[in-house]
Structures are given as structure tokens and as C-alpha cells.
Amino acid sequence: KTYSPTDVESKWYAYWQANGFFKAKANPSKKPYTIVIPPPNVTGVLHMGHMLNNTIQDILIRRKRMQGFEACWVPGTDHASIATEAKVVAMLKEKGIDKKNISREEFFKHAWEWKEKYGGIILEQLKKLGASCDWDRTRFTMEESLSEAVIEVFVELYNKGLIYRGARMINWDPQAQTTVSDEEVIYKESQSKLHFLKYYAAENNASGSHAQLEYFTIATTRPETIMGDVAIAVHPDDKRYKHLHGKKFFVPIIKRAIPIVTDEHVDMEFGTGSLKVTPAHDLADYKIGLKYNLEVIDVLNADGTISKSGIIYVGEDRFVARKKIVKQLTEEGYLIESKDITNKVGTSERTGAIIEPRISTQWFCSMKEMAKPTLENVLNGHIQLHPKDKFTNTYKYWLENVQDWCISRQLWWGHRIPAWYDEKGNFVVAKNKEQALNLFNLKFNTQPSTLHQDEDVLDTWFSSWLWPISVFDGFKDKNNADFKYFYPTDDLVTAPEILFFWVARMIMAGYEFTGKAPFRNVYLTGIVRDKQGRKMSKSLGNSPDPFELIDKYSADGVRFGMLLASPAGNDLLFDEKYCEQGRNFANKIWNVYRLISGWEVDKNLTINQKDIRYEWFENQLNKSISEIEEHYDKYRISDALKSIYKLVWDDFCSWYLEMAKPDFGSPIDSLTYEKTIGYFESILKIIHPVMPFISEELWHELKPREPKDCLIVADYPTIKNHNESIVNQANTIFELISQIRNYRSTKGLSPKESLSIQLFDNLNDFQRQALTNFDLIIKKLANVNQIEIIKTKNEKSTLILVAQMEVFIPMDDNFDIEAEQEAKIKELEYLKGFLNSVNLKLNNEKFVANAKPEVVAAEKKKKSDAEDKIDAIEKSLKAIAK
RNA sequence: GGGAGCAUAGCUCAGCUGGUUCAGAGCAUCUGCCUUACAAGCAGAGGGUCCGCGGUUCGAACCCGUGUGCUCCCACCA
Numbered sequence: 001k002t003y004s005p006t007d008v009e010s011k012w013y014a015y016w017q018a019n020g021f022f023k024a025k026a027n028p029s030k031k032p033y034t035i036v037i038p039p040p041n042v043t044g045v046l047h048m049g050h051m052l053n054n055t056i057q058d059i060l061i062r063r064k065r066m067q068g069f070e071a072c073w074v075p076g077t078d079h080a081s082i083a084t085e086a087k088v089v090a091m092l093k094e095k096g097i098d099k100k101n102i103s104r105e106e107f108f109k110h111a112w113e114w115k116e117k118y119g120g121i122i123l124e125q126l127k128k129l130g131a132s133c134d135w136d137r138t139r140f141t142m143e144e145s146l147s148e149a150v151i152e153v154f155v156e157l158y159n160k161g162l163i164y165r166g167a168r169m170i171n172w173d174p175q176a177q178t179t180v181s182d183e184e185v186i187y188k189e190s191q192s193k194l195h196f197l198k199y200y201a202a203e204n205n206a207s208g209s210h211a212q213l214e215y216f217t218i219a220t221t222r223p224e225t226i227m228g229d230v231a232i233a234v235h236p237d238d239k240r241y242k243h244l245h246g247k248k249f250f251v252p253i254i255k256r257a258i259p260i261v262t263d264e265h266v267d268m269e270f271g272t273g274s275l276k277v278t279p280a281h282d283l284a285d286y287k288i289g290l291k292y293n294l295e296v297i298d299v300l301n302a303d304g305t306i307s308k309s310g311i312i313y314v315g316e317d318r319f320v321a322r323k324k325i326v327k328q329l330t331e332e333g334y335l336i337e338s339k340d341i342t343n344k345v346g347t348s349e350r351t352g353a354i355i356e357p358r359i360s361t362q363w364f365c366s367m368k369e370m371a372k373p374t375l376e377n378v379l380n381g382h383i384q385l386h387p388k389d390k391f392t393n394t395y396k397y398w399l400e401n402v403q404d405w406c407i408s409r410q411l412w413w414g415h416r417i418p419a420w421y422d423e424k425g426n427f428v429v430a431k432n433k434e435q436a437l438n439l440f441n442l443k444f445n446t447q448p449s450t451l452h453q454d455e456d457v458l459d460t461w462f463s464s465w466l467w468p469i470s471v472f473d474g475f476k477d478k479n480n481a482d483f484k485y486f487y488p489t490d491d492l493v494t495a496p497e498i499l500f501f502w503v504a505r506m507i508m509a510g511y512e513f514t515g516k517a518p519f520r521n522v523y524l525t526g527i528v529r530d531k532q533g534r535k536m537s538k539s540l541g542n543s544p545d546p547f548e549l550i551d552k553y554s555a556d557g558v559r560f561g562m563l564l565a566s567p568a569g570n571d572l573l574f575d576e577k578y579c580e581q582g583r584n585f586a587n588k589i590w591n592v593y594r595l596i597s598g599w600e601v602d603k604n605l606t607i608n609q610k611d612i613r614y615e616w617f618e619n620q621l622n623k624s625i626s627e628i629e630e631h632y633d634k635y636r637i638s639d640a641l642k643s644i645y646k647l648v649w650d651d652f653c654s655w656y657l658e659m660a661k662p663d664f665g666s667p668i669d670s671l672t673y674e675k676t677i678g679y680f681e682s683i684l685k686i687i688h689p690v691m692p693f694i695s696e697e698l699w700h701e702l703k704p705r706e707p708k709d710c711l712i713v714a715d716y717p718t719i720k721n722h723n724e725s726i727v728n729q730a731n732t733i734f735e736l737i738s739q740i741r742n743y744r745s746t747k748g749l750s751p752k753e754s755l756s757i758q759l760f761d762n763l764n765d766f767q768r769q770a771l772t773n774f775d776l777i778i779k780k781l782a783n784v785n786q787i788e789i790i791k792t793k794n795e796k797s798t799l800i801l802v803a804q805m806e807v808f809i810p811m812d813d814n815f816d817i818e819a820e821q822e823a824k825i826k827e828l829e830y831l832k833g834f835l836n837s838v839n840l841k842l843n844n845e846k847f848v849a850n851a852k853p854e855v856v857a858a859e860k861k862k863k864s865d866a867e868d869k870i871d872a873i874e875k876s877l878k879a880i881a882k
Numbered sequence: 883g884g885g886a887g888c889a890u891a892g893c894u895c896a897g898c899u900g901g902u903u904c905a906g907a908g909c910a911u912c913u914g915c916c917u918u919a920c921a922a923g924c925a926g927a928g929g930g931u932c933c934g935c936g937g938u939u940c941g942a943a944c945c946c947g948u949g950u951g952c953u954c955c956c957a958c959c960a
Contacts, residue, residue, distance in 0.1 A: 194960080219960060267959055275960040284958040393886050394955050401956080564908080565894060571953085573894070577909065584922040595919035639896070642907070657919080664918060738926085745926045751917065846940040855901050862902080
């Protein structure tokens with residue numbers, strides 16, 4: 001019977017679901033353990049980043065479930081306002097429908113249809129991976145009750161004065177025709193031209209008596225905005241221009257006169273030390289404009305074309321206009337030169353369009369106050385970031401410099417802003433129209449005949465920042481059982497890219513609305529890259545298809561492989577090799593089962609209850625468990641996997657099973673059989689969180705079980721004390737066995753050829769005990785027929801030094817004297833050098849005086865051990881020479 | 883321009899309080915094995931200027947300074 005992962009995986013996933021093992025409910029007799037999924041975009045399909053992220057969450061939740069927690073993993077999706085709207089608009093376009101020609105209601109109908117059809121594919125895909133989410137709890141950020149929470153929060157924050165409406169410089173995405181937040185602007189290097197333009201003096205135009213400048217040289221990368229120029233700014237201390245303060249110059253082409261103003265922010269050293277002030281299209285300029293109360297001339301339309309205020313090139317796209325204007329400037333002699341430069345251009349995270357800074361009336365959420373507890377509780381460790389060092393500083397910097405959050409978006413797909421306007425433009429903020437009318441009465445003492453709601457919707461993150469609270473209906477009813485039990489949640493697993501977008505804001509919301517942190521730990525995963533270190537992207541085509549990987553290597557194998565190569569916070573340089581290693585590991589485990597299941601038990605065979613094999617393995621197992629648990633507790637998941645791998649492959653398979661397995665054809669005693677089954681069960685438990693499918697399969701293959709007796713809900717092994725001495729004894733013996741095997745290998749002897757060995761009688765208690773305890777093990781695993789303790793060194797033999805023991809293997813006919821001598825001389829040289837360095841230390845008075853006594857003692861022991869060894873080898877060399 | 887993280891075997895990374903866990907693991911490579919659980923395997927082996935340079939210390943992969951090189955974050959140089 002061979003292992004067939006595909007069938008096994010779908011079988012057990014269905015079984016777990018059918019038995020409700022993923023479900024969690026408020027259960028006061030247990031401790032809760034809660035994770036909320038970072039809701040993937042409803043439009044999304046599973047990619048490698050999701051694979052990594054959700055595997056980690058599943059490992060955490062499965063482990064806690066087995067440890068007896070009421071483990072609750074809440075799944076769901078995000079409505080992803082911009083991204084989804086873009087997809088729906090594109091879909092409509094294909095059908096020949098223009099968004100502009102349909103009503104909001106019609107658009108919504110199409111959007112919801114689209115969402116029902118394509119949305120949430122990603123959640124189905126997660127099931128393939130084995131994600132043990134409580135699917136009954138699946139939420140969507142735009143479902144009714146979550147929308148209500150968003151509206152409620154908006155109203156509450158508005159009433160607290162933390163949300164306000166105002167005209168500010170915002171980031172405008174001309175493609176999506178909406179604002180985007182500062183965090184959604186990605187600055188990209190680009191090759192641009194810096195144009196130097198002549199701004200002629202408006203007075204004393206003919207050069208002459210006053211020795212004034214005939215023209216001012218201004219540099220700009222955006223010549224299409226000159227029509228919006230309202231001033232030229234220079235540094236107040238710039239001597240070159242002091243005499244010009246207040247004088248006027250002409251904007252090229254349109255010849256509008258603008259004054260010279262001063263501002264500290266102008267860099268005297270840079271360029272000509274002067275800049276054109278275009279308040280409508282640059283934040284710095286806007287500030288200067290405010291200072292001098294300058295006019296704001298917006299030369300751009302919402303779609304990025306030149307507006308009527310631009311006078312020339314009206315209706316042309318800004319980049320077309322730029323080219324044309326440069327041409328005209330050249331022709332009319334305004335252009336001095338154009339230089340190639342690299343600068344950073346802001347682009348929209350979602351559409352990639354070049355962002356235009358623009359003055360616009362928008363809704364903002366004030367951040368300063370909410371930032372305080374958000375920062376404090378991370379710095380004091382109440383909320384822990386993993387890894388801490390890498391992220392705490394940037395987190396701190398961001399929160400200390402946080403700007404108000406522009407939360408309105410000129411889209412339809414999202415939560416509509418609950419502000420209501422009358423014809424005069426007065427407005428109130430209220431949950432619904434009815435309350436709005438009442439408020440108008442109170443506030444303005446009027447009863448408007450028509451009332452219309454704000455056309456804009458809220459930034460997607462304005463709903464996702466409430467996620468850990470809203471999924472438990474914490475806004476609807478703060479006292480509901482689920483919310484009280486599962487909130488605050490425990491761990492959040494997410495990508496560092498959204499640390500500010502989402503994580504920081506969830507913490508703000510947590511403190512603002514519940515007074516509590518929304519989670520205790522934030523595990524920040526790395527970015528999945530290809531093996532050359534490039535980000536995975538569609539355009540590069542370097543991202544493997546997750547399902548092909550699963551088909552090829554099994555979900556267990558992929559899970560194991562990804563995590564093995566992915567320390568917390570480090571990027572994952574993905575290589576299929578890791579999945580292959582995971583598959584091989586699964587196969588190894590499968591073969592354990594094949595071995596054990598082939599054993600024939602003979603009840604008449606008896607064996608000592610305290611056999612060293614059990615004693616050693618139980619101690620080793622406990623030692624490994626405590627290591628693994630320590631790794632998990634510190635969120636070092638890949639280290640935990642490495643420990644698991646070693647425990648299974650090396651300790652259990654290579655050593656324990658080799659000790660325990662009977663000779664071919666021979667039966668096994670029932671005690672060893674039972675013990676081995678028990679160990680294997682412990683191992684399956686440890687493996688389960690990482691490789692849930694194969695472990696569950698073997699759990700049931702191993703023995704008949706009750707329908708509900710599943711590994712997914714079995715008790716996870718607990719940390720127990722272990723006897724370090726036994727473990728060390730074993731390691732010494734394993735070293736000895738390896739050395740004997742090595743001897744055989746270098747001498748070209750067959751493993752079948754039995755050897756006899758002799759040990760010189762200078763053994764300490766530890767060694768003597770180890771040899772006694774493991775006598776049979778050595779004989780079995782190294783194929784040794786006799787182990788003799790000798791008082792006189794056998795000079796006609798090969799000497800092996802292992803862990804301070806002198807082991808002699810008597811010569812036989814194949815003995816190669818020269819090779820033996822060579823090897824010994826080499827070892828002698830090394831030992832003498834080593835002895836020399838130890839002596840240097842011990843002869844150093846300062847060392848002896850300052851070092852800790854135990855360190856000095858250790859050095860002394862090194863010295864005598866080395867001397868003994870040298871002596872032994874020298875004697876052996878002499879003997880060979882005879 | 884400011885800040886952070888990293889640099890250890892061919893690759894990916896451990897290395898916690900400076901000292902026998904001190905130079906390690908896995909993968910890859912090489913050698914020998916189709917030894918009835920497993921060739922997706924078994925038994926072995928080789929492989930290092932712990933990025934460079936200074937310093938502190940009896941002692942540095944580890945602490946300090948400095949240089950270099952990657953990676954990331956933040957910032958309104960026209």
C-alpha cells in the first residue's frame with residue numbers, strides 16, 4: 001500500500017468539517033485562543049504569500065487546539081473598494097456598459113452579482129491547504145452588520161471631533177478618479193526632465209537703469225502646471241534676490257504677473273535657489289500659498305486633463321500637454337535648457353497611475369490622539385511584534401509622525417459616508433436619514449425638504465481596522481458571549497507591508513473602541529521571493545501555482561517546505577527544493593508506518609521493562625519536545641520544524657527504530673511493540689500542526705479508533721523533565737558507532753563483516769556506564785561481536801579516539817600500515833597544536849587570575865586529555881613501526 | 883536626505899549571558915551501498931579569512947568604533 005496524498009487530504013478535510021472540529025464556541029471551561037484572518041481581497045486568488053501566511057496561522061491554531069484551548073480562527077474577506085470596483089468596471093466595460101451611464105443602485109446590483117460569483121474563491125482555496133478555520137464564522141467587510149459597525153464608528157468619531165471634513169492637499173488618482181491615502185502612494189524612481197524656464201520681469205522689462213534681472217530662471221519637472229503659478233518663492237536670506245522681494249514677474253506664455261515671495265523651505269543651494277509656487281498642485285506650494293493668502297488655480301480636471309483654469313491646452317491629458325507646452329516654450333524662447341534627472345514620482349498602489357497632489361474637500365480622521373496608546377503599548381511590550389528588532393523602530397517613527405488619515409474615496413463600492421446635506425450645503429452626520437432630519441432640526445433649526453447623502457465611500461481600511469472587533473459583533477453588542485470570550489484575540493499573522501495600513505490602525509481601533517489591544521502578538525511574515533530574490537509577480541511570471549505545487553508535493557509537503565525556509569520576518573527565497581524536502585519527509589513518516597505495521601508480535605517474548613532503548617528515547621523525546629515548544633513560544637516556527645525534523649528522522653528513525661526493529665523474519669516482543677506505537681503516536685501529535693493530513697491518516701491506520709478519536713483534537717504532548725545524562729550517554733555511544741562505521745567505510749569493509757573492538761581501561765564512570773547501558777546497541781548497530789575492556793594496550797591495532805575513549809580495532813590481513821601511520825601523524829600534529837594553544841592560555845597569568853575557575857579547570861582538563869591522547873597515539877605509532 | 887535590519891560552508895539559516903554545544907544544521911556536492919520500512923533511501927566524507935580594518939578584554943562570530951555591501955522603511959529638493 002502506498003501513500004496517496006491527494007485522496008487522503010480531501011478525505012480528512014471533509015471528515016474534520018463533518019465532525020465540526022474547526023468550530024469554536026464560547027466555552028468558559030476552556031481558555032480561548034483566537035486568530036482573525038487578515039481578510040484577503042474578495043477578488044483575490046491564492047498566491048504564495050497567502051500560502052505562507054495561512055500555513056503559519058493554521059500551525060498556530062492546530063497546536064493550540066490540541067493543547068486544549070478553545071481555538072477559534074475566524075475567516076473572511078475584504079471588500080477591497082478600489083480593487084473590486086476596478087474589476088467590476090472592467091467587467092461592465094466588456095459588456096458595453098459605462099459606469100457613468102448607470103445609477104449607483106444599478107452598479108451595486110452588478111457588483112454584488114460579481115462578488116457572489118467570483119468573490120471568496122480564495123477561501124475555498126484555503127481548504128486545500130488544510131486551513132482549519134471556523135467556516136461558520138466567515139465574515140465579509142461589507143456585509144450588513146459589519147457595515148453598521150463602520151457607520152456607527154464614523155458617527156461616534158465625528159461626534160468626538162476625531163473625524164472632520166475639510167479642504168486639504170490630498171493624493172489624487174486620476175485613473176480611478178479618487179483620493180488615496182498617503183500610505184497608498186508608492187514612490188517610484190523615474191527618469192524625468194528638469195526644465196529651466198525664463199520668467200520675465202513685469203516691470204523694467206527693458207534691461208537698464210535699475211540693474212534688475214531681465215528674467216528669473218525657474219526649474220520645474222512639471223511645466224504643464226505653470227498656468228497655476230501664483231508666485232515665485234526664494235529664501236528670505238538669499239542675497240541674490242533680496243532686492244526683488246515683492247517685485248513681479250510674468251508666467252511664460254500666459255504672461256500673468258506673479259510676485260516674488262520668501263519662504264524658509266527654499267533651498268538656496270539647489271538649482272537656481274528659487275521655485276515656482278503652484279498651490280493647487282504641490283503640498284509645499286500649498287503651504288506657501290496659505291502663508292501669503294495666494295490664489296489657488298487648479299489647472300487639472302479629475303481625469304488628469306487640463307481644466308478651463310489652465311487657459312491653454314484645455315482638455316488635453318496632462319502628459320500630452322506637458323510635451324506640447326515644452327515645445328511651445330522652446331519656440332517662444334522661454335526654455336533655457338532641459339536636464340535629465342532621476343526623481344521619485346508618486347504612483348497609486350492600486351492602479352499604478354501617477355498621483356496628482358490636489359486640493360480637495362475630503363473627510364479626514366484625526367490620528368494624533370489615537371496614536372498614543374497605539375505606540376505606548378507596543379513599546380512597553382503589551383503588544384509584541386515578532387521579530388521585534390526589525391519593526392519596532394519604524395513603527396515608532398510612523399506613529400510619532402502620523403498624519404491625519406484621508407478616509408473618503410470617490411467610489412461607489414464601499415461604505416457610503418453617513419453625512420447628509422441640505423441644498424445650502426449644511427450637513428449633519430447621522431446613522432440614517434431619519435436621524436439626520438432630527439439633527440437638522442436641532443442643529444440648524446430647519447427641516448430640509450430634500451436631504452442627500454454624501455456621494456463618497458470610505459477607505460477600505462476604515463472597515464478592516466475594526467475587523468478583530470466586528471467579526472465578534474463587538475459593536476452591535478459589547479456584552480455578547482462571543483465577544484467577551486474571544487476578544488482580545490491572541491495572535492495576528494500578517495505581512496510587514498501592511499503594518500501601518502492595517503496593524504497600527506487595528507490597534508488604534510482596539511484601544512479607542514474597546515479600551516483593549518486587539519491582539520497580543522503580531523507575527524510579521526516575510527515576503528515570498530523567487531530564489532534569485534525577486535519579488536513574485538505576475539509580470540515576471542516567477543510565481544509558482546500553489547495548486548500545482550500541492551499536486552506535486554502534497555499540501556503537507558508544501559506546508560512543511562515553506563515554513564522550513566522561512567524564519568520570522570525573513571523573506572522566503574522560495575525554491576521547490578523545500579517542498580521536495582517536505583514531501584520526502586512525509587514519505588519517511590509513511591515508511592515508519594510501513595515498518596511498524598509489518599511487525600509480527602510474539603507475546604511469549606519478554607524484555608526488561610527498563611530497557612535502555614526506551615529509557616533513552618523517552619528522554620530524548622522529552623528533550624526534543626521542550627526544545628520544540630520553546631521555539632514555538634518564541635514564534636521561531638522554522639526552528640521548531642527543524643527540531644521536529646531531527647527528532648523524527650535522526651532520533652526516531654535512524655537510531656530508535658534501528659535499535660528496536662527485530663531481525664528480518666523475526667517477531668517482536670509485545671512491550672517494544674506497544675512502546676514504539678506510543679512513541680509514534682507522540683510523534684504524530686507533534687507533526688500534526690505542520691503536516692495535518694498524513695499525521696491524521698496514520699493516526700487512524702495505526703489502530704482502530706472511535707469516530708471522534710481524531711488527531712486534530714488529540715492531546716498535544718506536554719513538556720516533561722528529561723535525564724540529560726542518558727541523552728549524553730547515547731550521544732557518546734552514537735559517536736562511537738559512527739566511528740566504527742567510518743572505520744569500516746574507509747577500510748572498504750562490508751557492513752556485514754562483524755568486528756571486535758577493545759577499549760583501554762582508562763574509562764570514567766560516565767563512559768563505563770554508557771558502555772554498559774548500550775552494550776547491545778553498539779553490537780547491533782555497529783555490527784560488533786565483542787567489546788573487550790583491556791588493561792594493556794593492544795599495539796598491533798588501529799586506534800580510534802572517540803570522546804576521550806581509546807578504542808582499538810585489532811589488525812587483520814588488510815591492515816594498511818602506511819595509511820595508518822599517515823592518519824596518526826596528521827592527528828598528532830593537530831593535537832600538538834591544540835595542546836600548545838591550551839598551554840599558552842594556562843601559562844598566561846592574567847588568564848588564570850581573571851577567568852572564572854570553571855573555565856580554568858576546563859582548560860586544565862583539555863590539557864591533560866590532549867596529553868593522554870598524544871601519548872596514546874605515539875605509542876601506537878611506535879607499535880606499528882615494529 | 884534621515885532611520886532600521888542584515889552580512890557565518892556553494893545555497894538557506896542557527897549560534898541565547900564573551901569561555902567545551904564553538905565554529906553548527908538542513909539542502910547541495912563527493913565516495914560506497916538496489917543491506918526486505920524507506921534510492922523520495924542507507925552508511926560515510928569534504929567544505930569556513932564568522933564581510934574588511936581598528937579597539938575593549940586574559941579571551942571576540944558575539945561588545946564598541948569605522949569602512950564596505952545588500953535589503954527595507956520614512957521624507958514636499960522644485
